[in-house]
Amino acid sequence: MDKNKLFFIETWGCQMNAEDSEKLAGMLKELNYNESDNREDADLIIFNTCCVRENAELKVYGNLGVLKKLKDKNPNLIITVCGCMMQQRDMAEHIKKRFPFVDIVMGTHNTQMFPQYLKKVENERTSVVEIWDKEEGIVEGMPIHRSYDMKAFVTIMYGCNNFCTYCIVPYVRGRERSRKPEDIENEIKELVKNGYKEITLLGQNVNSYGKGLEEEINFAGLLRRLNNVEGLLRIRFMTSHPKDLTDEVIDAIAECDKVCEHIHLPVQSGSTNLLKKMNRCYTREDYITLANKIKTRIKDAAITTDIIVGFPGETEQDFDDTLNLVKKVEYDSAFTFLYSIREGTPAAEYTDQIPDDIKHKRFNRLLETVNLISEKKNKEYEGKIVEILVEGRSKHDNTKLMGRTRTGKLVNFKGSEDSIGKLINLKITKAQAFSLVGEEV
Ligand code: 5AD
Ligand code: SF4
DSSP states (O other): OOOOOEEEEEEOSSHHHHHHHHHHHHHHHHTTOEEOSSSTTOSEEEEEEOOSSHHHHHHHHHHHHHHHHHHHHOTTOEEEEEEGGGGSTTHHHHHHHHOTTOOEEEOSSOGGGHHHHHHHHHHHOOOEEEOOSSOOSOOOOOOOOOSOSSEEEEEOEEOOOOOOTTOOHHHHHOSOEEOOHHHHHHHHHHHHHTTOOEEEEEOTTGGGTTTTOSSOOOHHHHHHHHTTOTTOOEEEEEOOOGGGOOHHHHHHHHHOTTBOSEEEOOOBOSOHHHHHHTTOOOOHHHHHHHHHHHHHHSTTOEEEEEEEESOTTOOHHHHHHHHHHHHHHTOSEEEEEEOOOOTTSGGGGOSOOOOHHHHHHHHHHHHHHHHHHHHHHHHTTTTOEEEEEEEEEOSSOTTSEEEEETTOOEEEEOOOGGGTTSEEEEEEEEEOSSOEEEEEO
16 A cells, blocks of 8 residues: 655744644645655645745745755655735746746635645646635635644634735735634534634634624624533634724623633734824724723733834834833733835835834834833732643643643643643742743642
């Protein structure tokens, strides 16, 4: 009997891409491929790309260059490039021209076609370049091979309608469309049957879930419905756009016992002027009011965020407004990004781009502030008793176990393997910059 062929998938970017990669892996398992843990042994290599910032694209180019050597050594190697970067105008042709050894180029809207493309390449030794411009409806029931065995990501809506002026996502992921609640619920029930304990609901803007569906339901309604799934321990969700986070959703988070008290609420900038130029549809004051409301209504809530530094036209005052907002809101953690020009977005045309050296200086100042506050927030946990979902052995210290608090903080502790997959209470003994240390109580 033939040895099973091996695949290797490299994924860049956000959880949406990670989920697409899990679907590609699921399809490949059905075709009797096995997963390889390295590129060198693989018969099929897939690069699932991201284009949200330029450095994500540069990484793809660099890595593709390296694959040429592998293909020279093994001409039967099949190389696929897919994901958001391929949805950009003229990108597929560019990739084929610059890296002619690539066998399959496809986008984000035709993932389900992959087995057909692969068959064509295997049987005819030809290459396939196919990008669909527009999203079709939602394809349900695709096979999926999950990366973790306890927590799973479940997409509840695809695409984005917000068109923030810096962002490429609406152009490469298409318009917002929500999955039917029963499809989501059934997927989660199946996951629970298979031993999953925690799910993270995914969408570019989960708070606008439900628009356009036959059944009248919104995100708050979905949270309440999923909170009833028996055997499920925790529900997380991301990302929340501040303009759509309603009181109804805040109440649902506060009242549903399985819904964790962690809200990822990208602010992007603390300056009302820049927020307007970014098309974010809220002011600095709106955001601060919302953050305060969350803290008052949801006990011990963690708020995390995304911030862009050096958006076109950002003045020292605008930047100070951002620093100041970070101090006011006291984020548990924040992802900070240097503004990156994305061709095809409105902000790429703005003539008041910020020089790199200023961007970098501001970025470092912001990072320092963000880290100081994260540390302070972690310190607040010292001496507290918190609920942990035990995920497994710690990556850095095999003698310890690790899990996360409801607020998403990583905790390392000494304990018995029996607790893996269970909720336990721990006393936090020490706070470190990016994690906590605990002991069983
Ligand atoms: N430059 C820098 N950061 C960006 N993001 C999106 N587009 C850009 C860009 N052009 C950031 C935003 C978003 C996160 C996922 O990526 O902060 O919330
Ligand atoms: Fe991009 Fe804005 Fe949509 Fe988020 S909400 S994906 S930043 S356009």
